[in-house]
Amino acid sequence: MGFEEAPFDVVEASRRVWLERWDEPAAASGMAVYTAILRSYQLLADQVNDVVRAHDLTFPRYEVLTWLATDPDSSLSLSWISKTLRIPPATVTNIIDRLEDDKLVRRVPHPSDARTTLAEITARGRRVADEATEDLNASVYERIGLSEAKRNRLVDLLAELRAKGSEFDVERSGEVIEEVRLRQADHRRSASA
Amino acid sequence: MGFEEAPFDVVEASRRVWLERWDEPAAASGMAVYTAILRSYQLLADQVNDVVRAHDLTFPRYEVLTWLATDPDSSLSLSWISKTLRIPPATVTNIIDRLEDDKLVRRVPHPSDARTTLAEITARGRRVADEATEDLNASVYERIGLSEAKRNRLVDLLAELRAKGSEFDVERSGEVIEEVRLRQADHRRSASA
DNA sequence: GACGTTTGCTACGAGCTCGAAGTAATCTGC
DNA sequence: GCAGATTACTTCGAGCTCGTAGCAAACGTC
Structure with missing residues (x-):
């Protein structure tokens, strides 16, 4: 390989x-x-x-696409992507340019703030994201050579390392994640109604 | 930072x-x-x-320089560097070019195989390597936010992951490392004699 | 409501990585 | 002892990253 x-x-x-x-x-x-x-x-x-x-992607392009695919609005601002995926703004611009070239994503103006532009995933983008994820799951993630218990121990140790290095906001992380999940749940409920 | x-x-x-x-x-x-x-x-x-x-280095340049600094002969073949540090040959060429530009390393023909060229560290290169390492130890490595016990557990888990993914030759690794250490010990003994 | 600051994005360019193709030396099998 | 395969390295070029500088919109202050 x-x-x-x-x-x-x-x-x-x-x-x-x-x-x-x-x-x-x-x-x-x-x-x-x-x-x-x-x-x-x-x-x-x-x-x-x-x-x-x-799947004609690079990892950063895939990562952005996946976050877009799981977002309830199917769109995220470029600055949000830059901050949370820790990608410099100039690199985000380039990534979105390429995704747009391939019609996986579309730039859309922000409704209330003319400074910010949103990246919105297309139907094609969603299909590509899902296919790539299924492939990754089967070809790589499920085959990592560690037991479930050891994977968890490893992830925990790395979480502590990252928290101590202030990679993310430890104080607020839990509640922010909860917020996002609630929004997603809401969205699914109303979509299926 | x-x-x-x-x-x-x-x-x-x-x-x-x-x-x-x-x-x-x-x-x-x-x-x-x-x-x-x-x-x-x-x-x-x-x-x-x-x-x-x-210290006017990139990490790959630093890595190569450090391996050269600890080698008993102060020199390694480019292909060895490529294999063990997992750097593609074309990238090794580029790294050695830059190190040579800075007079930290010198290209030397292999004594018995005209196909292979050796990179040999200069006195200046050794000084830069040592300074950078002291700085890295103090500024990064000693400050990682995990106890000694957890660092060891983490390194062990990652070793298992790498071994299962055949990142290195598990069978032979132990003895190869011993060999190298013996050579280094020999060298130190004869140098101080 | 005007002015300075902050925020969000893009254009540009320097630098790095690395696949592919090319060259030269060595090894292998006969 | 020679043809073909292999090994070691370099050159070239396409593609990516990202710091810097710039521009435009929005915000805060008075």
């Missing part, structure tokens, strides 16, 4: 070098954490990229 | 959407694992990049 086995575990090898050379256990373990995350990221990103590329 | 807090935890929010929409727990947990790794990677990479940039 686009990569070869390395001859040995680079994380473990570096950790030993660090312990011997820098004599500060916290530096060695921190380096190991970063290197392990980097390598794991590369391993999974390779697989994910292969899948989304088969 | 170059990023703002997101309004909520994207990993947790996506996990809930997945559970409701795709009804396959393994897909939801796998997606959460990938997203958590991606976000953690971005969080730490931002910090790491800020530090190495202050």
Whole structure:
């Protein structure tokens, strides 16, 4: 799948070098954490990229498309996308340009604030998003080599790491997510009525 | 440090959407694992990049330089670098070009195989590598917000994930690392003799 | 209601990544 | 000892990221 086995575990090898050379256990373990995350990221990103590329997407384009597909209004402002997916504004512009070229998304002016523009998913975009997600689920996500219990432990440890590094607003996160879910539930109820 | 807090935890929010929409727990947990790794990677990479940039390096350049700095011969073949650091050959060429421009590394022909060229670290390169590492240790690695016990648990879980995804040769990894350490120990002994 | 500040987006450009094709050296099988 | 395959590296070019600068709309203050 686009990569070869390395001859040995680079994380473990570096950790030993660090312990011997820098004599500060916290530096060695921190380096190991970063290197392990980097390598794991590369391993999974390779697989994910292969899948989304088969649907004529890149991962950032797929990510944006998926958030649009699950939004009750089918549209999000470019600045919201930039903030929550942590993509610089100039990059968001480029991503939406490409998605628009492929007719998966449409730019729409914001009804009350003329400064902001919304990206709205098209029917075609929704179809592509769903197909890509099913493929990703089956080809990558369900095949990660860890038991359900270990996946949860891993996600929890990374959540703590991110929270301590203030990657997201820990205080408000829970309620914001609840708000969003309520809006979605409302939307589904009224759509099926 | 170059990023703002997101309004909520994207990993947790996506996990809930997945559970409701795709009804396959393994897909939801796998997606959460990938997203958590991606976000953690971005969080730490931002910090790491800020530090190495202050030393006029990019992370891949720093990584190569560090491996050269700890090598007993102070030199590695470009193909070895490509394989073990998982960097495509064309990218290695570019990295070594830039390091050579900055006089941190020198290209040297391989003594017995005219096809392969070695990258050899210069005195200046060694100094830059050490300074950057001290800075990274103090500014990033020692400050990761997890206890020593949790760092170890995290690194172990990621090692299992990588091993199951055959990121490295599990069978041989241990002995290869031992070999390298013996060579390094030998080298130090003879250097101080 | 005018003025300075903030916010949201886009245009531009420099820099990086990496697939594909090309060149040169080496190895393999006969 | 030679033809064909393999290995190592480089060149080229397309595509992506993202910092910077710019513009327009909206907001806050007086």
